[in-house]
Amino acid sequence: MVSLDVLLYDTTLRDGAQRENLSFSVEDKIRIAAKLAEFGIHYIELGFPHSNPKDTELFRRIRKLDLKPARLVAFGSTRYKANRVEEDPNIRALIEGRVDAICIFGKSWDFHVEKVLETTLEENLKMIYESVCYLKENSPEVIYDAEHFFNAYKSDQEYALKTILAAQEGGADYIVLCDTNGGTLPSEVSRITREVVDLLKVPVGIHAHNDIECAVANTLVAVENGATMVQGTINGYGERCGNANLCSIIPNLVLKKGILCLPKENLRRLTDLSHFVSEVANIVPDSHQPYVGQSAFAHKGGMHVSAVQKDSRAFEHINPLEVGNHQKIVVSELSGKGTIVSKAREFGLDLSKDPLLAAKILQEIQNLEHIGYHFEAADGSFELLVRELTGTARHYFTLESFRVIMEKREDGDVVTEATIKIHVGGQRIIVTAEGNGPVNALDNALRDAIGQAYPQLSKIRLSDFKVRVIDEKKGTAAVVRVLIDTTDGKDSWGTVGVHENIIEASWEALVDSIIYGLMKMEGEGAASE
Structure with a gap:
């Protein structure tokens, strides 16, 4: 220097x-x-x-x-x-x-x-x-x-x-x-x-x-x-x-x-500075921006992941910590078993001694991505899927049924209403709530139904909602993918839902977002049925 x-x-x-x-x-x-x-x-x-x-x-x-x-x-x-x-x-x-x-x-x-x-x-x-x-x-x-x-x-x-x-x-x-x-x-x-x-x-x-x-x-x-x-x-x-x-x-x-x-030590605050200015400017950070982007040190291909696990210098030009960033292992249909093992380790599961289970999870990921799921942007749904397949999932509530009604009135007003029948804490609860759309109404009804059992839910809020039509040629019968970003004020996570029915896809992503948030906030001592 x-x-x-x-x-x-x-x-x-x-x-x-x-x-x-x-x-x-x-x-x-x-x-x-x-x-x-x-x-x-x-x-x-x-x-x-x-x-x-x-x-x-x-x-x-x-x-x-x-x-x-x-x-x-x-x-x-x-x-x-x-x-x-x-x-x-x-x-x-x-x-x-x-x-x-x-x-x-x-x-x-x-x-x-x-x-x-x-x-x-x-x-x-x-x-x-x-x-x-x-x-x-x-x-x-x-x-x-x-x-x-x-x-x-x-x-x-x-x-x-x-x-x-x-x-x-x-x-x-x-x-x-x-x-x-x-x-x-x-x-x-x-x-x-x-x-x-x-x-x-x-x-x-x-x-x-x-x-x-x-x-x-x-x-x-x-x-x-x-x-x-x-x-x-x-x-x-x-x-x-x-x-x-x-x-x-x-x-x-x-x-x-x-x-x-x-000073070189100041450089460790660079990513924080970049994201701070983006937040104040109300501009979504460029995830692919060099040095400070969320994907600047992301690895998706199975061979790449295997290499950086042995020595990060294989596919990283610097140590991401030098600029306050971090390595990211991305899960997708391109992943290998090593990626699954590495990601599971991040949330406390050791799959290294069970290669057959890792292979089973990888196959399930590939099958789901083939029909439209996208786990790169849905780290929350990925963890919940792994926990389900490894028998470590937590079940905070059980859905009996839901119904959504939308009414357009003569005066132009549009009213959406959702009714949820749900089992939580040994009780059967029926809640009806309104919203400015079907997803908002479902979100409101679900929160009303389980909020008393899980008061920490008040800290969890949806921050972004994206819908993607996967096969446009099918028109209104096409499969859609819904991605939801959620935050608890400190961390954020993504969840995904896929279905021909946009409300069902949204419900799947919505439920994952709330379950993941509750699990994350309650830790190992979380209550479950």
Whole structure:
């Protein structure tokens, strides 16, 4: 490992928030900023001061928090072409933000200067120099983002260099080369970054977008060629195809290149940070995201599972614990007996001494998946199936029958009612409940029926419900698969049901979700009939 001064600059709260269908509240931004600071991010960009009431409140509130050593950054642009720099509202707002650093962007590309700003190339150079110079007089640190720099360099190299030299002359502490359109290849970023680093006297940074899936690669090659500030977002959130993903960049720097941009022990909180930001953003985490995704270290094929059980290095490029993740063994029709044994061991069953039983379970899994079951996403149903076949299942209640009635009335109202007859704790219970649909009505009725016997049920709630038609060609007679995700507030699990009747498939998945939750919460001392 080498201790190299590569600084991490997070722009999730500004650039990341430009992702379609993503909106952070002030409270969201404060929580994320605190988490970033705790993780060890050096610069946290907050956004445009006074651009809207939300950001005005953010700057007012966040100054009262102690997030050091992280540096809070206000973001804006160079002065407007017709304004004196000291009178420009944007420039004044940046100073009034009263945070640790200011980052401004300016135009590098002659095309943008003339077609977008509608000004002269010479006036643009003055705008850059005067803005940086004035901000440097009023702020301890000024970072200059050279917007569209790589396009600019390829269009008119001489003018592109003049723009960043103007920023350097104005006193910029950092000059960041931006691939704003996200269309530059790593070979180009490598060459251009090296030429700029050799030219400038101030340190250089990189800001990449992901429009051709090269943002992480472009960031890494820029660092290889002398860039010492890395800008990006958590989970790669951002406009269009997103920004450079810090959740990939940071472990690549630390674990692959030996660059300690933050303490190695902090890296163990990376997966937690990724999922925290996803949760606050109300975006489902990408399970296949490198390093931090739920499937990043998942193994499904029987030969792969057998290999990683002998030595995880066979199919894992790092120890997942280094980034706070964990190995996952996936059960499916592709599994071998070793997978079944390994998964059973996770919940306390040792099948290694009974290969015939393991083979029987594997055959049952394969038969069920052939007709539509999907145990990869249904760990709860898988465990219940194994316990049933090994004689270790617990029976919390017994269904006598259920009935669901849906009534559509003349006024347009739709009413759904479910009646359940069930045996629990030696009693026969009949309950009727309403719901906004058949599954919700069944869920409500089941909870009413067994809730008194199992009060811990109140902590178990359904978090997601998915229906998949397995054979579309059969139309309304097709088999459907229902997947239910359930949580107790700490952990989550999946269950599955398959049937030609969607209500029966839903009931199967619903019952599994509740039985698994009760079993999990009660442990070995759970009551059973």
